[in-house]
Amino acid sequence: NLKAVIFDLDGVITDTAHLHFRAWRTVAGEAGIDIDETFNAGLKGISRMESLRRILCHGGKENAFDNEQQQALAQRKNTLYVQSLASLTRDALLPGIRQLLHDIRLANVKTGLASVSLNAPRILSALDMGAAFDFCADAAQIARSKPDPAIFLAACQGLGVRPQEAIGIEDAQAGIDAINAAGMLSVGIGDDLRHADLQLSSTTELTWRCLSGFWVDKHQ
Ligand code: G6P
Numbered sequence: 352n353l354k355a356v357i358f359d360l361d362g363v364i365t366d367t368a369h370l371h372f373r374a375w376r377t378v379a380g381e382a383g384i385d386i387d388e389t390f391n392a393g394l395k396g397i398s399r400m401e402s403l404r405r406i407l408c409h410g411g412k413e414n415a416f417d418n419e420q421q422q423a424l425a426q427r428k429n430t431l432y433v434q435s436l437a438s439l440t441r442d443a444l445l446p447g448i449r450q451l452l453h454d455i456r457l458a459n460v461k462t463g464l465a466s467v468s469l470n471a472p473r474i475l476s477a478l479d480m481g482a483a484f485d486f487c488a489d490a491a492q493i494a495r496s497k498p499d500p501a502i503f504l505a506a507c508q509g510l511g512v513r514p515q516e517a518i519g520i521e522d523a524q525a526g527i528d529a530i531n532a533a534g535m536l537s538v539g540i541g542d543d544l545r546h547a548d549l550q551l552s553s554t555t556e557l558t559w560r561c562l563s564g565f566w567v568d569k570h571q
């Protein structure tokens with residue numbers, strides 16, 4: 352039986368990708384590296400330090416900054432990003448999400464969060480969603496970024512369910528790969544995702560009816 356639905360945050364609950372992009376573009380620009388939206392799409396679901404490594408590689412500057420300088424660049428990006436979060440209110444919740452979380456609870460299924468963002472608690476409280484999930488995996492305890500399944504496995508463990516009893520929802524390829532590697536059923540939101548067990552174009556289609564029907568279909 353389905354026991355839990357585990358959500359990614361950025362791109363599933365709310366859309367912060369453009370805020371991450373603006374902050375990274377500024378910091379990359381200061382380091383003499385140009386990044387565009389297409390490159391940024393590949394950073395979805397990737398942790399802060401791993402994102403920085405990819406940006407430096409992209410600009411051919413992987414050896415130009417020592418550890419301490421890299422920490423400073425990541426810190427600077429985060430300061431800009433956190434400043435931009437001031438614009439986030441409960442209206443920034445993506446369509447259908449509040450109703451979906453309500454309906455999942457009514458069905459006695461647990462809800463979890465599996466975001467590698469260290470800002471997840473701050474974002475949840477800005478959205479007024481601090482109490483919306485039964486368990487939020489702590490990104491600070493996770494050493495490996497998605498596509499490693501660690502964060503989803505931590506969420507399953509915190510909820511007391513087996514991965515085979517859970518659905519994971521993601522907007523990033525690294526996230527879909529993480530869910531599949533965890534042994535959960537995967538739901539992809541958006542276009543150009545590969546290997547999602549169910550693919551939806553936006554959260555508007557993401558209803559409890561759709562999720563519960565999908566689960567039954569896969570277990571016949
Ligand atoms: C999410 C976003 C990524 C971001 C990561 C870490 O996965 O999709 O773009 O790099 O969180 O976020 P943080 O808030 O810890 O820098």
Ligand code: MG
Nearest residue numbers: 359361362522
């Ligand atoms: Mg995401």
